[in-house]
Amino acid sequence: MPSEPIKYIDRTRAFYAAQDFRPYNYAHHDSTPFHRLRKPLAECRVAIVLTAVTNGDIPKNLRGAESHAIADVPEKFRTDELSWDKVTTHTDDRQSFFPLEVLQSLESERMIGSLAPRYHFVPTEYSQRNTRENDAPALVDACIEDEVDIALLIPL
Amino acid sequence: MEEAGIATVVIGSAWDIVTHCGVPRYLHNDLPLGNPLGKPYDSASQRGSVIAALEMVVDAEEPVATQSDLKWQQDGDESWKENYMRITEADLANLKKAGEDNRAQRLAAKKAGMTRGQT
Known part of the structure; x- marks a missing residue:
């Protein structure tokens, strides 16, 4: 490790304990499914999955996974309700979490086959069950429909 | 996936x-x-x-x-790492109040059916 990452699990535990919340049990899996890429990167279709909000009209508590046309990418995503370091940085530069221009460039350079026609929002969910049973299956279905080979998962 | x-x-x-x-x-x-x-x-x-x-x-x-x-x-300055969720003595009362407000809001949302229904 070149530098020591922040211990977010400990820090959030202390922060929420100060608000009299029970400690959150972060998701944990002893093993993970693993798919080896079976074709050259230059033939792969790549999709972006992110946690920044496109549709701010839907109340946070009701929001589920969404798929949106790349052509409809907002100039600014809504990030205010997400947990990030609002003291140190900002999210005004979309490309710091949504690599649209980079992937377009890699497509034109033929490093990747193509950018998928849709990008995908997955909410930052307290309920791991909602993520597992609702959001993940919706994301898988959308990616299969779009013939995606690689998904870049980019949580804020 | x-x-x-x-x-x-x-x-x-x-x-x-x-x-x-x-x-x-x-x-x-x-x-x-x-x-x-x-x-x-x-x-x-x-x-x-x-x-x-x-x-x-x-x-x-x-x-x-x-x-x-x-x-x-x-x-190599890593002082920014102190910022996120930093708690000071002065914050404690506010955090306790924020927790109470949050719980009240969540209860109200649940009662109004404004949740996805699983935890």
């Missing part, structure tokens, strides 16, 4: 949470939460992150987590 034949790679800035979860591939950039691909307007770093992540997908034969050499401050 992986079981459906889609290779995934997480690019993020929370090493402990992502490695605790366990994911197929994780590229960690040791930056403040909010800019997982690189500092704002640092397009070279942002591009580098995407390429590094794609290379992980090409190369990895088993689950892997790795940290890039990106730094928030080039001089």
Whole structure:
């Protein structure tokens, strides 16, 4: 490790304990499914999955996974309700979490086959069950429909 | 995703949470939460992150987590790491009140059916 990452699990535990919340049990899996890429990167279709909000009209508590046309990418995503370091940085530069221009460039350079026609929002969910049973299956279905080979998962 | 034949790679800035979860591939950039691909307007770093992540997908034969050499401050100053969720004595009363407000709001949302219904 070149530098020591922040211990977010400990820090959030202390922060929420100060608000009299029970400690959150972060998701944990002893093993993970693993798919080896079976074709050259230059033939792969790549999709972006992110946690920044496109549709701010839907109340946070009701929001589920969404798929949106790349052509409809907002100039600014809504990030205010997400947990990030609002003291140190900002999210005004979309490309710091949504690599649209980079992937377009890699497509034109033929490093990747193509950018998928849709990008995908997955909410930052307290309920791991909602993520597992609702959001993940919706994301898988959308990616299969779009013939995606690689998904870049980019949580804020 | 992986079981459906889609290779995934997480690019993020929370090493402990992502490695605790366990994911197929994780590229960690040791930056403040909010800019997982690189500092704002640092397009070279942002591009580098995407390429590094794609290379992980090409190369990895088993689950892997790795940290890039990106730094928030080039001089190595890591004082920014103190900011996130810092608690001072002066905050304690406000945090307690925030917790009470949050619980009241969540209860009201639940009563109004304004939740997805699972915890």
